[in-house]
Amino acid sequence: MTATVAAPAIRVQGLVKSYGDLRVLRGVDFDVARGSVFALLGSNGAGKTTVVRILSTLLRSDAGTATVDGFDVAARPGEVRESISLTGQFAAVDEILTGRENLVLVARLRHLPDPGVVADDLLERFRLTDAAERRVATYSGGMRRRLDIAMSLIGDPPVIFLDEPTTGLDPQARLDVWAGIRALAERGTTVLLTTQYLDEAEQLADRIAILHGGRIIADGTLAELKRLLPPATVEYVEKQPSLEDVFLAIVGTDPDSEPADVITLEEQR
Template sequence: MTSSAIAVSGLRKAYGDKVVLDGIDFEVAEGSVFSMLGPNGAGKTTTVNVLATLLKADAGTVRVAGHDVATATKQVRASIGVTGQFAALDDLLTGRENLQLMADLKRTPSGDRTVSQLLERFDLGESADKMAATYSGGMRRKLDLAMTLVGRPQIIFLDEPTTGLDPRSRRTMWGIVRDLVVNGTTIFLTTQYLDEADELSDRIVVLDQGHLVAQGAPEELKRQVPGTHVRLRFADLDDLDTAARILPGATRDDQELALRVPGEGDSKSLRAILDRLDEHMINAQEFSVHTPDLDDVFLALTGHASTKEEAK
């Protein structure tokens, strides 16, 4: 049975009359990627701050790496790494010097060897002796994560690790995250990109107004939201008219000569639609099956469309 890297029960936090977290419960399995999603003001940052011992909870119990965050703060901090949205680098130092500084602060045994290994691991060897101020956005994010790994933390909190990165750099970071998990590290991810959560996460929780409104694997969450449909496109308006008449519940788009037909998306329901068209000698030039994605889940569960703004 998989052990829990993080266990949260009845977590509550309020600021005056404003309740930010209203008794939430969740667990994070060791060696997994766990994502927390939610609109602005949902309580995600407050949750992370409590787990990282930066903020005290008003009620509830929180255990991180087996330690109580309230009574074993030192042990928790020794077990975690935190990478914020903005790279915490000293631009006046080189990449190597930034890593060496972190190794010195953490009193890492064989610090020079650790620094060299991390530079190689993150493909920063050629730029190691250049000022961090000259690094691209992707290089800065990689160096920042490398600095987090100096102390070999069991659990890493990643706050929007790919914000502002180009698609190639984003995928590079995804590969790094996967490698970390393969090697046993637990990742707690907050992200504004729902495709990123879908791509990386073993489990997702959705937080809204201080409450957990859903949790599960990405595919489980997507199955909870209706909206699977078949999209058909026709050659002319006559075929579209006939198809709209014989397929109940369909929604038409005259400009695109397309029809959206609700369905389960499985082979049986798709065959029934195509057989119905054949009965009336109608040919669909194109058809495709569309299923809900995490954007649909986010909107359905929180009442807010996902944005590219900072979702805290």
């Protein structure tokens, strides 16, 4: 008896899109396995957001096909929208409401039972319980992004698109968002992540595709992509801390902790 292979959560074949004379996508192909984190890596203007907009039914392609959770994005857009959630490059939260009110509002719009319970669970998962009753206008950038991602999880969509979720965040906020994305994968959610940060793709993705010139020029696991390079030579060097290492060592990894004493360079001499 042969084992059946699960169909991919996302399948893209020959995707083409142009804006006038500008050809943004020139035949994009990739699959995303269910329950995995897939990073679409590329520089600004590479077409990453265009791919996400097509997959989330916000934009029609000129040619090619795409399916999400088994539904064709062009022929069955309604079913696709019911299967996905999208978090864009800027947090789509209501600053007038509190964090909890934002979550309750979305839960009610999705006609879920016990919206308050849903909100409280997500606040706890994303470490926002202490700020639940504060207006979102008082939140930091990292807190807004975590709330935005929490809102996208209401209704437990099987597929989530995160379009450059850490753009503009400080180092600690980036780590908080990374932890949230890892938690999504652990729960079996399929995540398509677009990013221009190489370290982000390296830290989070089960599989990485590089989008350049309107095409996928490389697609594989991190280990597979590394094998495209010549064998490394072994050298012994003294590793110096990066600025991010210094930043996190000084401020700590808990955003709610008391600040450390002021350290000046003169004291270190």
